[in-house]
Amino acid sequence: MKNIINYFSDIFDNNNDADYYYSLAQNENYEIRKIRLLKKVLRIEPNHINSLEELGFFYTMQKLHQKAISCYDKLLNLNSKNATAYYNLGVNKLGYAQDSLIHGFEKDVASEVIPLFKKAISINPDYIDALNNLSILYASTGRFNDAILLNENVLQIDSNNSRAYSNMANLYGEKENYRKAISLF
Secondary structure, three states: OHHHHHHHHHHHOOOOOHHHHHHHHHOOOOHHHHHHHHHHHHHHOOOOHHHHHHHHHHHHHOOOHHHHHHHHHHHHHHOOOOHHHHHHHHHHHHHHHHHOOOOOHHHHHHHHHHHHHHHHHHHOOOOHHHHHHHHHHHHHOOOHHHHHHHHHHHHHHOOOOHHHHHHHHHHHHHOOOHHHHHHOO
16 A cells, blocks of 8 residues: 555656656556656656657557657657667557558558668667568568578577578578478478
8 A cells, every 4th residue: 555655646746856757667567657657757858768768668569659659759869879769660660550551561661661670780780680670571572682681691690590590481482492491491
């Protein structure tokens, strides 16, 4: 009971210390309460980078892609060297397109998302998730050779990356090189 009273008194008091509320959010186990605290931090300090990152993550997990996109756009305005923000922005743009059932989204959204994944990779060349997802986008737009090269890059970084092997097997299957495709399984 005491924790509940402390929680609500913290939420409703007039303390304008963003770091204080961010600290409370870090110690909060309940997602909804944590989100409320992060939003309070952003009302006090709209450019609080850590809160934007965490809130963007929560929105992504809840498939609230438009809200996540807003967080990541703001993050990139504050720090254009944030590889994770570029990657997550791309993931949410893809998610929004898929959830909205935008027909032909592969080509339309791919042209918007490919530069985001490429930017993430230019900042962090070993960003395996970005490399794998860029490979999938290349494949969806018919750029099979580029996709294969990206998967080979992933395997140079992590020789046990099953997703890269699976991606390459599918790509070789699309190119009707079944022997090569089977050898990757």
